[in-house]
Amino acid sequence: MTPAPVGRGSALSPAAFALTEAASCEVHDVWAWNFDVEFGALLATASAGSVILAFDVEFPGFIRQEPRTGARAVRYQVLRENVDRLRPIQLGVALAGLDGEPLGVWSFNLKFDVDVDLHSAKSVAFLRAAGIDFPRHAAEGIEASVLGQRLAASDLVGWHARAPWWVTFAGFYDFGYLLRMLTREKLPQNFGGFDVTLSTYCPRRHELRDELPHGSLDSLARKHGLQRRGLAHTAGSDALLTLELFLTVAGTKFEMQSQNQTESPSTWWGSTCGMEASAAALQLPSAWTTAGEESWDVQNGMWYQGPAAATWPSWESERWESSWEFQTPVLAAPALLLPR
Numbered sequence: 001m002t003p004a005p006v007g008r009g010s011a012l013s014p015a016a017f018a019l020t021e022a023a024s025c026e027v028h029d030v031w032a033w034n035f036d037v038e039f040g041a042l043l044a045t046a047s048a049g050s051v052i053l054a055f056d057v058e059f060p061g062f063i064r065q066e067p068r069t070g071a072r073a074v075r076y077q078v079l080r081e082n083v084d085r086l087r088p089i090q091l092g093v094a095l096a097g098l099d100g101e102p103l104g105v106w107s108f109n110l111k112f113d114v115d116v117d118l119h120s121a122k123s124v125a126f127l128r129a130a131g132i133d134f135p136r137h138a139a140e141g142i143e144a145s146v147l148g149q150r151l152a153a154s155d156l157v158g159w160h161a162r163a164p165w166w167v168t169f170a171g172f173y174d175f176g177y178l179l180r181m182l183t184r185e186k187l188p189q190n191f192g193g194f195d196v197t198l199s200t201y202c203p204r205r206h207e208l209r210d211e212l213p214h215g216s217l218d219s220l221a222r223k224h225g226l227q228r229r230g231l232a233h234t235a236g237s238d239a240l241l242t243l244e245l246f247l248t249v250a251g252t253k254f255e256m257q258s259q260n261q262t263e264s265p266s267t268w269w270g271s272t273c274g275m276e277a278s279a280a281a282l283q284l285p286s287a288w289t290t291a292g293e294e295s296w297d298v299q300n301g302m303w304y305q306g307p308a309a310a311t312w313p314s315w316e317s318e319r320w321e322s323s324w325e326f327q328t329p330v331l332a333a334p335a336l337l338l339p340r
Contacts, residue, residue: 024102025229027092027236031109031140038106039150042093045104046156046164051095053156053164054243056235057177058090058127060112061120076191083176084186087117088144089127089137091178092235094243095164102243107236111141130233148181157182157201166202169217169242170209175202208242211249217241224248 030038046053063085066078089112095103114124114134128134151157156164168174175198180187182201188194198205212220218232218241226244230237 024104025240026105027230027234027240028104028106029109029236030106030142031136032111032142033140035108035142035146039147042095042104042106043154043156045095048097048103050098050162051103051164052098052167052243052246054094054096054167054239054246055171055174055178056090056092056168056238056242057088057174058092058132058233058235058238059086059088059173059177060117060127061086061123063118072191076194079173079176080187080189080194083173083180085118087112088177088181089132090235091147091181092237092239094236094239096243096247100247105236105240107234107239108147109137109141110144110147111137113138127233131231132234144181145184148184152182152201159200159203163204166205167242167246168205168207169212169238169245171207175205178202206246206250208246208250212245217245221245 028038028041045051062082064078064081066075088110090110091108092106093108094105097103112134115138124134155162166175176187176194179194179198179201183197188197215223217238218228221228221241221244224245226241226248228237228241230240232238
C-alpha cells in the first residue's frame with residue numbers, strides 16, 4: 001500500500017516541514033512562451049516519487065449562482081452550466097514530497113480575453129485588483145486545451161503506483177474546471193458520472209473542507225500561524241497556502257490511518273470535493289456537504305463566491321451564446337484505468 005503523506009504533526013521535526021522563502025516556494029509564472037520549459041520542470045519535480053499536489057483555479061465569476069440549499073443533483077447542474085460556459089483564467093499547482101518537503105509552485109496563466117470571453121464584470125474587476133494582468137492573459141496566455149492535453153498525457157493523472165495526492169480547499173469548482181481541461185469535453189450529465197470520470201484522472205483526492213468546515217483559506221491560515229506568499233486570489237499563491245494548510249492540519253491524521261489501512265488508498269484518503277465518492281453514498285442526501293454553502297460567504301473573504309447573482313452587473317461579451325470550445329487541435333487523451 002502506498003503510504004499516506006506525513007505532515008508537520010508527525011514524529012519528524014517541525015522544522016523539516018516549514019515552507020520557507022526558498023526557491024522551492026517561489027511561484028513560477030508560466031505563459032505560452034515559457035510553457036514547455038516550466039511544464040517540463042513540473043513533471044521532472046514530480047517524477048522523483050509520489051507527491052502531494054495542491055491546486056487552485058481562478059475563474060471569471062458565475063453564470064448561475066449555486067443555491068444555498070437544494071438537492072445534490074440541482075447543485076451539480078449549476079456547476080456544470082457554469083464550468084461548461086466559462087473559461088478558467090489561472091491554474092496554480094504546489095508540490096510537496098510525502099515527507100512534507102516543498103518542491104515547487106507554478107501558476108499557469110491561461111488565455112483569456114475580456115473583450116471576447118464571458119465573464120462577470122464585478123469578478124474581473126476584483127481579479128484585476130488582485131493583480132491579474134488581463135491584457136497579458138489575452139496576448140501571452142496558454143491555451144486551456146494545450147495545458148489540458150499535456151496534463152492528460154502525463155503521470156500526474158491516472159491510477160498508478162506514484163499517482164499524486166490531489167489536495168483542494170473548497171475544490172468542487174476547481175475539479176470541475178480541471179476535468180473540463182483534461183477531457184476537452186463538457187462535464188458529465190450527472191454527479192455520478194462526474195465522480196467516476198474524475199476518479200480515472202485523479203484517484204487520490206483530499207478536500208480540506210472535510211477537516212475545516214468553517215472559515216476562509218486566509219482566516220484559517222492565520223489561525224494556524226501560516227503566512228501567505230504572493231498575492232491573494234491568484235492561483236499559485238492560493239495553491240501554496242492550501243498545501244501549507246494541509247501539511248499543518250492533516251498530516252498526522254493520515255499518517256496514523258496509513259499504519260492500519262488495508263484497503264486501496266482511494267477508498268479512504270478523501271472525498272470528491274467534500275462529497276462521498278462511493279456509489280452507495282451518492283444515494284444519500286448527506287453526500288452533499290455544507291462546505292459549498294459556506295464557500296459563498298462573502299464575509300469569509302472568499303472572492304470567487306461573490307454576492308448574489310441578481311446583484312451583479314450584466315454579463316459581458318455578446319459573442320458567448322453557449323459553451324466554450326477549445327480553439328486549437330487536440331489529441332485524444334490516453335486510456336486511463338479505474339483502480340480495482
